[in-house]
Amino acid sequence: MTKKRVLSGMRPTGRLHLGHYFGALKNYVAIQDTHECFFMVADWHALTSDYADTSNIRENVIDMVIDWLSVGIDPKKAVIFRQSEVPQHSELFLILSMITPLGWLQRCPTYKEQLKEIQNKDLNNYGFLGYPVLMASDILLYKANEVPVGEDQLAHLEFSREITRRFNNFYGDVLVEPQALLTKTARVPGLDKRKMSKSYGNSILLAETDEDIAKKVKTMYTDPLRIKATDPGHPDGCVVFAFHEIFNKDAQTRKQECINGCVGCVKCKKELTEMICEFSRPILKKRQELANDKKYVEDILKEGSLKAEQVASQTMKEIREAVKL
Numbered sequence: 001m002t003k004k005r006v007l008s009g010m011r012p013t014g015r016l017h018l019g020h021y022f023g024a025l026k027n028y029v030a031i032q033d034t035h036e037c038f039f040m041v042a043d044w045h046a047l048t049s050d051y052a053d054t055s056n057i058r059e060n061v062i063d064m065v066i067d068w069l070s071v072g073i074d075p076k077k078a079v080i081f082r083q084s085e086v087p088q089h090s091e092l093f094l095i096l097s098m099i100t101p102l103g104w105l106q107r108c109p110t111y112k113e114q115l116k117e118i119q120n121k122d123l124n125n126y127g128f129l130g131y132p133v134l135m136a137s138d139i140l141l142y143k144a145n146e147v148p149v150g151e152d153q154l155a156h157l158e159f160s161r162e163i164t165r166r167f168n169n170f171y172g173d174v175l176v177e178p179q180a181l182l183t184k185t186a187r188v189p190g191l192d193k194r195k196m197s198k199s200y201g202n203s204i205l206l207a208e209t210d211e212d213i214a215k216k217v218k219t220m221y222t223d224p225l226r227i228k229a230t231d232p233g234h235p236d237g238c239v240v241f242a243f244h245e246i247f248n249k250d251a252q253t254r255k256q257e258c259i260n261g262c263v264g265c266v267k268c269k270k271e272l273t274e275m276i277c278e279f280s281r282p283i284l285k286k287r288q289e290l291a292n293d294k295k296y297v298e299d300i301l302k303e304g305s306l307k308a309e310q311v312a313s314q315t316m317k318e319i320r321e322a323v324k325l
Ligand code: ATP
Pocket: 009, 010, 011, 012, 013, 019, 020, 021, 022, 023, 024, 025, 148, 149, 150, 151, 152, 153, 185, 186, 187, 188, 189, 190, 195, 196, 197, 198, 199
């Protein structure tokens, strides 16, 4: 039986955080043996919001691949490539742009949310509006069956499905409708309860020192109704508890202890800190080893990009044929 194909990407906007890992990356690692995987460094996507200052982009690409390798993404199993090294992505983006109704983009919930939440950058750009069109191009070029993403990307994936149907309607059955592959924790909250995001400044990195983890957990939003440790707590909607659900095998016991006022927030945070540190330590160690060998990472990307282009150019041939160009 042929393996199902997967494509997923992340924007190289700096070191990865727990949201990236538990929302998507954990699935990348899990499916390397069971699926044919293409993992993309989405550097063109990084330009949609970080276009004004691109001075860090190359470094960010390397940093992100190091994070991937540190958690167990294996270049012998998966194709790891850089979007901007495979020009077919921009060609399909152009063709899909022609058949994309503006309303589909304007009503996209992530588009509206980010315009509202991100105040320090001007996002009133054609490229930012067109983010889902580029993402659809990325996926459809590989005829990917499944796309591991976090919940915030579901609307974009729905767009990919809709544009596939529209394309196939016009030009014949060439493109494949992709399905989302969600993890158990599809939305990881940040320290302040909003979605964990680099741009919101509310994140804990994947590889962070014990000291920084402790500092950050201390700032997590806690129950204002809970003054004494023996007051009954409210785990539902509590950020600290949301992280216990990710890290603590015995989260259900903790939930009861909190509700019954048996364990206070200080102790609860301390235990959480230790669990996150334990998770982070080996990743930090691995990433420090890899950081000394940037050429190794560059070579992985070069080789992966050549493999990706072979698949992409074949699909593009079929697309040109179908559109009668
Ligand atoms: P940031 O918001 O920190 O800048 P990003 O959203 O730009 O990161 P993307 O490249 O868009 O990063 O996302 C990479 C993957 O990580 C996507 O699949 C996305 O769904 C997932 N992801 C990012 N943040 C979270 C989160 N807080 N919870 C769950 N999944 C997340």
